Amino acid sequence: MQNLTQKSLRVLLTLAAMAGLPAIAWASGGSLLPVIPEAQDRYSATQGCVEPTAEMRRNHMEYILHQRDETVHNGIRTTQYSLKECINCHVSDAPDAPRYSSDEHFCNSCHSYAAVRIDCFQCHADRPVKTPGPHMSSGHAKSDNKPAALSAEPHQALAIEVIRHD
Amino acid sequence: MTDNANIDTYRRRFLGNTATALAGLSVAPGVFLHEVAQARSADEPVTSDVRWGMLIDTNKCANGCNDCVTACNDEHGLTGHGRPETDAQWIRKVDLRDKQTGHTQSLPLLCQHCEHPPCVDVCPTGASFRRDDGIVLVDKHICIGCRYCMMACPYKARSFIHEDLQDQLPHAPRGKGTVESCTFCVHRVDAGRTPACVEACTAENHNAMVFGDINDPGSDISKQLRQHSSRQIRADLDLNTGVRYRGI
Numbered sequence: 239m240q241n242l243t244q245k246s247l248r249v250l251l252t253l254a255a256m257a258g259l260p261a262i263a264w265a266s267g268g269s270l271l272p273v274i275p276e277a278q279d280r281y282s283a284t285q286g287c288v289e290p291t292a293e294m295r296r297n298h299m300e301y302i303l304h305q306r307d308e309t310v311h312n313g314i315r316t317t318q319y320s321l322k323e324c325i326n327c328h329v330s331d332a333p334d335a336p337r338y339s340s341d342e343h344f345c346n347s348c349h350s351y352a353a354v355r356i357d358c359f360q361c362h363a364d365r366p367v368k369t370p371g372p373h374m375s376s377g378h379a380k381s382d383n384k385p386a387a388l389s390a391e392p393h394q395a396l397a398i399e400v401i402r403h404d
Numbered sequence: 405m406t407d408n409a410n411i412d413t414y415r416r417r418f419l420g421n422t423a424t425a426l427a428g429l430s431v432a433p434g435v436f437l438h439e440v441a442q443a444r445s446a447d448e449p450v451t452s453d454v455r456w457g458m459l460i461d462t463n464k465c466a467n468g469c470n471d472c473v474t475a476c477n478d479e480h481g482l483t484g485h486g487r488p489e490t491d492a493q494w495i496r497k498v499d500l501r502d503k504q505t506g507h508t509q510s511l512p513l514l515c516q517h518c519e520h521p522p523c524v525d526v527c528p529t530g531a532s533f534r535r536d537d538g539i540v541l542v543d544k545h546i547c548i549g550c551r552y553c554m555m556a557c558p559y560k561a562r563s564f565i566h567e568d569l570q571d572q573l574p575h576a577p578r579g580k581g582t583v584e585s586c587t588f589c590v591h592r593v594d595a596g597r598t599p600a601c602v603e604a605c606t607a608e609n610h611n612a613m614v615f616g617d618i619n620d621p622g623s624d625i626s627k628q629l630r631q632h633s634s635r636q637i638r639a640d641l642d643l644n645t646g647v648r649y650r651g652i
Contacts, residue, residue: 310543312449313535313594322574361544361579363572401501401508 272351275344277327288318295348298324321362331366338364444594455519455538455646456588457618458602459625459634462511462651464612470497472512472613475604479589480576485567492563492578494586495601500652509651512601512613515540515561515586516637517646523553523562532583538646539590544582553583558638561585588615588646618646 280286287294289301305319317323328344329335336342338359341350345364349356444450476482476495484491495514501507521540523532531546532553542553542562554562562585565578572578575591589599597603602613616625634648 306545310541311533311535313590314449315446315594325574361572361577363574367574399501399503401499
């Protein structure tokens with residue numbers, strides 16, 4: 239009798255736990271799918287992003303990679319596929335806006351879900367910078383250890399000395 | 405016959421007038437073409453019709469003035485770690501003294517944007533390259549940080565980023581493990597503006613730096629190069645530098 243009570247209690251508890259899991263998931267945002275922040279603008283009246291959304295979700299990296307080479311090597315600075323414009327539209331410039339390290343950042347919301355690790359933002363800005371940055375030169379140390387190109391020229395080395403080289 | 409002669413005269417006059425008119429036009433397009441070159445639209449690739457260059461007049465460059473260096477650091481978000489040996493430096497001031505006469509002069513030293521850049525010759529990956537308009541750049545996507553280019557550069561113009569960086573500016577991506585140097589402010593040049601150092605020098609009324617297209621005979625820099633004697637640093641290396649100096 240006692241055994242039966244314990245058993246039925248265990249079954250009840252298991253059932254309760256199974257019923258409770260989705261309830262917890264519901265409470266924490268409804269779904270296990272990534273929550274992708276809204277873009278700040280639309281590309282056109284009929285299209286949200288620069289290409290149809292499904293195409294962008296699958297192939298955005300191809301567009302960015304192509305544009306990257308065009309920009310760096312050929313100086314082409316069209317905005318349609320530029321990473322800078324992705325960021326300008328998809329990330330807020332508020333000071334407390336999530337950075338790439340956060341799952342709430344537009345790019346990382348999906349990348350963390352899909353277990354993709356990118357290194358774009360080791361160099362590139364992960365947020366729009368619409369105003370010029372703070373005055374940063376004050377902390378810049380001067381180097382006096384770089385040898386002078388000027389003194390390397392033989393006939394100059396005799397007549398001219400480098401007295402400051404910072 | 406007389407009719408023919410009349411027609412010939414008429415034709416000659418007409419052709420003569422047209423040729424004069426065309427000649428008049430072709431002077432204007434000299435300027436016009438240059439304008440087009442500068443205001444290249446965003447979807448047009450750079451071409452070798454333009455070669456960007458800089459002329460620095462050391463007579464106007466004041467001892468102790470650091471405006472160009474400050475402007476460069478601000479423009480690209482170059483911050484130091486207080487370690488002068490390794491902190492990034494795209495432009496620096498060099499003071500010189502003639503040992504015999506004691507005459508001192510000061511000049512900014514930056515990437516000289518050579519026509520035959522040694523940094524490009526030695527790069528094992530193709531990351532160090534010269535754009536068609538003469539600007540020498542590092543494609544940091546391809547750079548493996550080997551630093552051969554730093555050793556090859558006779559001007560010590562390049563820096564290596566040793567540490568993780570944060571809060572880079574959108575127009576100046578920089579990151580650990582890559583080499584970098586003066587880009588002639590390529591993001592500004594592509595937008596038809598002048599480099600930050602030149603802008604700062606001019607804004608402070610020093611006017612020691614001139615930037616422009618040295619392929620265009622009508623540009624300010626070409627006129628000044630034609631009028632005054634100028635030098636390349638280490639001209640003996642035959643690199644045909646894009647940066648020229650007056651007064652050294």
